[in-house]
Amino acid sequence: MNQYEIAVLYHPDLEVDLTKAEERVTKIVTDNGGKITATDNWGKRKLAYGIAGNEHAIYVFYTVELPGTSVAKVESTLNITDEVIRFLITRPDLRAIAKAEAAKAVKAEQAAKRGERDDHSDDDTKDEKEES
Numbered sequence: 001m002n003q004y005e006i007a008v009l010y011h012p013d014l015e016v017d018l019t020k021a022e023e024r025v026t027k028i029v030t031d032n033g034g035k036i037t038a039t040d041n042w043g044k045r046k047l048a049y050g051i052a053g054n055e056h057a058i059y060v061f062y063t064v065e066l067p068g069t070s071v072a073k074v075e076s077t078l079n080i081t082d083e084v085i086r087f088l089i090t091r092p093d094l095r096a097i098a099k100a101e102a103a104k105a106v107k108a109e110q111a112a113k114r115g116e117r118d119d120h121s122d123d124d125t126k127d128e129k130e131e132s
Helices: 019-031 068-079 094-131
Strands: 002-010 035-051 054-066 084-090
Touching: 002 019, 002 035, 002 068, 019 035, 019 054, 019 068, 054 068, 054 084, 068 084
Parallel strands: none
Antiparallel strands: 002 054, 002 084, 035 054
C-alpha cells in the first residue's frame, strides 16, 4: 500500500450538504482497496480561474493508503463523478516531509532556548533597575 494525497474540488453548491459527496469519494477509494487516513476540509474558496462556469469550489484534501494498481481506477471514477469539478492525486515525498518537520522542531527548540535566555536577562535588568 502506497500513500497518496488526493485534492478534490467539489461543486460550490454542495456547501450545504457536502457529506454525501464526501461519502461517495470515500466509497470510490474503499471499493478500490484503499483507506482514507486523514481528511482536511479547507471550505469554499475562490478559484484562480473559472472551471465549468464556477468561480468558487470547496477544497477537500484526503490522505489515502492505496495500492498502486488502483490509482488509475480511482482517477477514472473521479473523472466521471458529477460532484467533483477537479481532482489531483499525488504521491507525497515522505523524506522531504520528515526533513521539514525535523527542521521545524530544531527551530522551535532554538526559539525556546532564546526565550529562556531572554527571560533571565529581563530578570537581571529588573534587579539592576530596582537597586538604583
